[in-house]
Amino acid sequence: MTREFEWPEFVYLVSALRWTFLLSAVAFLGGGLMGFVTALARSSGLPALRWPAAIYIGLFQGTPLLMQLFLVFYGLAVLTGIRIDPWPAAVLAFTLYSGAFLGEIWRGAIEAVPRTQWEAAETLALTRFAQLQHVILPQAFRIAIPPTVGFLVQLIKGTSVASIIGFVELARAGTLIVNVTFQPTVVYPVVALLYFCVCWPLSLLAFRLERKIDADIGTRRTA
Amino acid sequence: MPILELAGLRKSFGPHLVLDDVSLSVEQGEVVAIVGRSGSGKSTLLRCINGLEKLDGGTITFAGRPLPSGGAALRETRKQIGIVFQNYNLFPHHTVERNITLGPTIAKGVSQAEAMALAQAVLKQVDLEDKRQAYPAQLSGGQQQRVAVARALAMEPRLMLFDEITSALDPELVGEVVAALERLAESGMTMVLVTHEMGFARHAADTLVFMHQGRIWEKGRPREMFASPRTAEFETFVRAILRPHD
Numbered sequence: 148m149t150r151e152f153e154w155p156e157f158v159y160l161v162s163a164l165r166w167t168f169l170l171s172a173v174a175f176l177g178g179g180l181m182g183f184v185t186a187l188a189r190s191s192g193l194p195a196l197r198w199p200a201a202i203y204i205g206l207f208q209g210t211p212l213l214m215q216l217f218l219v220f221y222g223l224a225v226l227t228g229i230r231i232d233p234w235p236a237a238v239l240a241f242t243l244y245s246g247a248f249l250g251e252i253w254r255g256a257i258e259a260v261p262r263t264q265w266e267a268a269e270t271l272a273l274t275r276f277a278q279l280q281h282v283i284l285p286q287a288f289r290i291a292i293p294p295t296v297g298f299l300v301q302l303i304k305g306t307s308v309a310s311i312i313g314f315v316e317l318a319r320a321g322t323l324i325v326n327v328t329f330q331p332t333v334v335y336p337v338v339a340l341l342y343f344c345v346c347w348p349l350s351l352l353a354f355r356l357e358r359k360i361d362a363d364i365g366t367r368r369t370a
Numbered sequence: 371m372p373i374l375e376l377a378g379l380r381k382s383f384g385p386h387l388v389l390d391d392v393s394l395s396v397e398q399g400e401v402v403a404i405v406g407r408s409g410s411g412k413s414t415l416l417r418c419i420n421g422l423e424k425l426d427g428g429t430i431t432f433a434g435r436p437l438p439s440g441g442a443a444l445r446e447t448r449k450q451i452g453i454v455f456q457n458y459n460l461f462p463h464h465t466v467e468r469n470i471t472l473g474p475t476i477a478k479g480v481s482q483a484e485a486m487a488l489a490q491a492v493l494k495q496v497d498l499e500d501k502r503q504a505y506p507a508q509l510s511g512g513q514q515q516r517v518a519v520a521r522a523l524a525m526e527p528r529l530m531l532f533d534e535i536t537s538a539l540d541p542e543l544v545g546e547v548v549a550a551l552e553r554l555a556e557s558g559m560t561m562v563l564v565t566h567e568m569g570f571a572r573h574a575a576d577t578l579v580f581m582h583q584g585r586i587w588e589k590g591r592p593r594e595m596f597a598s599p600r601t602a603e604f605e606t607f608v609r610a611i612l613r614p615h616d
Contacts, residue, residue, distance in 0.1 A: 267459035270420055271473030271525065272448040281472060285463050 152328045157337065163320030164341060170316060171303045173238050178245020178302075185250030187279075190257045200250065207247030212308050216240045220312045233314035241306065248298055256291035257283060293357035300346045300353065307342075317341060373398045373433055373560055374419065374529060380427035381414055388414045390584035392428070396529075396577075401561045403571035403592065406581035407607065412564040415581070416531050419562065420451045433528065449478060452522030453531040456538050458514045460506040466493070466517050467502040470524045478525070485524070492520040495557075496550045512543030516550050523554075530554070532563040568611055572596055580604045 150156070188200035207215065219240040224230050260283050268278040310319030321338035325331045372395035381389035388411045396402055404412045417423040419430060421437060421444050430437040432451065438444040461469050470492060471485035480488070493499045496516035506514050515535055522530060532551070536544045548570050555561060555574045565571055571578055571592055578592040580603075588595065588604045599605035 263455065263457065263459045264461065266422060267455065267461070268472075270422070270448055270451075270453045271521070272445045272477035273473070274445065274477075277476050281476060282461055286461075289463070 149329060150327045152324065152330050152333050152337075156324050156328065156334075160317065160320050160324065160334075160337060160341060163315060163317045164345070166314070166316040167303065167306050167318075167345075170237055170241060170306045170309060170314070171299070174241035174245045174306070175299060175302060177238070177242035178249050181242065181246025182249025182253055185246060186253035186257060189250065189254040192275075204247045204251050204254075207244055208251065212240075212244055212305055213311065215244055216308055216312060219243075233309070233312045236312060237306075237309040237314045241302070241309070244305070245298075245302055248301075249295065252294045252298060253287065253291050256287040256294075259290050260286045289360055293353045293360060296349055296353035296356060300349045303346055303349075304342060371434060372396055374562070375431040376415075376419070376428065377431070378428035379415070379418060379425055379430070381411075381418060381423065382426055388584050389418070389425075389428075392581075392584070392586055394579065394586060394589075396560060396562060398528075399558045399560055400577060401555045401559075401575045402563070402577045402579060403575035404562065404564045404579045404581060405566070405568070405571060405607070405611075406587075410581040411584040412581050413533050416453070416533050416562065416564055419531060420448055420453050422453075445477070449525055450528045451531065452525055452527035452529070453533065454515070454518045454522050454535045456534045458506070458511075458518045458538075460514055460518055460521070462506050464505075465502065466498070466504050466506070466509070469506070469517060470521045473521065473525050488524050488526075489520070492523040493517075495523060495553065496520045497546075510543060511539045512546045515539060515543075515547050519547075519550055519554070529560045529562070532561065532565065534564050534566065536565070536567055566611075568596075568608075580607065582607075 185200045185203060188196040189204070191197055216237065220231065220233070220236040223236070223239075264282055264286065265278055268282040273281065306316055307318035309316055310322065313319070315323070317338060321334050325334045328334060374394075374396040376392055376394045379389045379392040380387070390411075392411070392415060394402070404415065406412050414423055418425055419432075419437075421439070424439070432447060435447075438447055461472070464472065467486065467489050470489040471480075471482070474480040474485040474488055475482060489502065490499065493502060496519050498513060498516055498520065501509060501513065501517070506517065509517065515538075518535070535551075536547050539547065544567070548567055551561075551563070551570060552574050563570075563575070573592075575592050578590060578595050579586055580588040580595070580601075582603045588599070588601050590600075595604070596608060599608055
């Protein structure tokens with residue numbers, strides 16, 4: 148039986164957005180935690196911390212998200228013999244993916260703080276931890292906000308890949324509606340529009356923040 | 371007993387020998403001005419004294435003890451050695467007051483109230499009491515540099531190092547920073563300065579050190595040295611420096 152794409156179908160799509168949000172949020176938070184630790188390890192003086200972090204980042208930045216998802220979903224099943232559900236598989240894969248990217252973004256932010264700031268803090272007899280806490284991270288945080296919001300946009304759109312392993316979020320919901328309405332030319336534009344409504348304001352925000360922080364740094368330099 | 375004793379310091383960057391057998395002793399309350407061309411090793415020498423650069427040879431003795439190479443022991447020593455940099459290196463995200471209280475509260479465990487009183491006192495010393503709540507970006511270069519001096523003083527150091535602290539300033543702002551240095555020298559602070567301010571070196575320094583090619587080429591009382599240079603290199607240097615002003 149063929150259905151038309153009408154109000155209930157539209158409501159179904161919008162409600163599927165919550166899974167997109169949820170996956171994005173969990174991956175962003177989990178990835179944020181991993182990214183924070185990774186960024187600190189990457190900017191550490193100890194090679195034993197720097198190298199594993201570099202390998203992790205390289206691995207996840209150098210492979211397609213889709214492959215990471217497949218590896219987690221099928222690979223874990225093969226390794227452990229337990230079939231893992233799409234939701235935990237997606238959470239794990241997207242968390243690892245976000246952690247690598249955020250780790251790299253935040254490493255860049257930490258390194259963007261001039262070396263002389265470390266030195267000034269060091270000569271005030273601050274421990275390395277106190278240098279980070281009071282001098283480096285507050286400055287790195289400001290630098291990191293725009294690219295972090297930018298990555299969040301990528302992540303939200305990226306969660307559509309989770310539809311491949313059967314996780315029902317917005318993109319998957321769209322496909323399901325297409326399967327019953329046979330109206331891909333109607334349904335997918337609506338799906339795309341829904342992504343746009345979420346991502347565009349965030350992109351705008353990232354752009355605004357970037358300009359604001361550039362301006363702040365500008366006044367600091369000229370003063 | 372000298373408060374600072376440098377013996378046979380050696381330091382290379384790659385094949386380039388920047389410190390070549392540098393020995394110097396500094397007494398409590400002494401003001402030592404180090405001059406020389408850029409690349410003569412002056413700044414490196416200063417950075418070695420508070421452990422920002424590692425030595426390749428020689429020993430640094432501060433207050434009767436060898437300068438620790440790192441860790442908690444070096445941090446302990448740094449509480450007693452203040453340094454002010456050419457480019458101020460204030461913390462842009464903190465107010466002037468927080469810039470000053472950060473070291474005392476975090477590194478020395480001084481209470482917030484005590485640290486704030488301390489900040490007030492050191493800001494008075496550099497004549498900037500009204501700028502406590504300002505951010506560095508809101509200050510002129512000269513004011514920022516004076517805050518940097520105050521920040522170092524708030525640690526109540528026994529020795530202060532100054533690394534070309536007027537070199538990044540517009541000419542009209544140099545005077546206020548030099549005035550702060552002079553007051554500090556008069557207060558009896560032990561100071562080692564790398565400087566291009568020959569006027570200051572001439573009348574405020576007890577000892578003048580001329581560095582050339584990583585060595586202490588000539589050393590003595592400033593007036594005598596300026597009046598009658600013993601080496602051709604120092605004479606050339608003095609002429610090159612003084613001629614535009616005279």
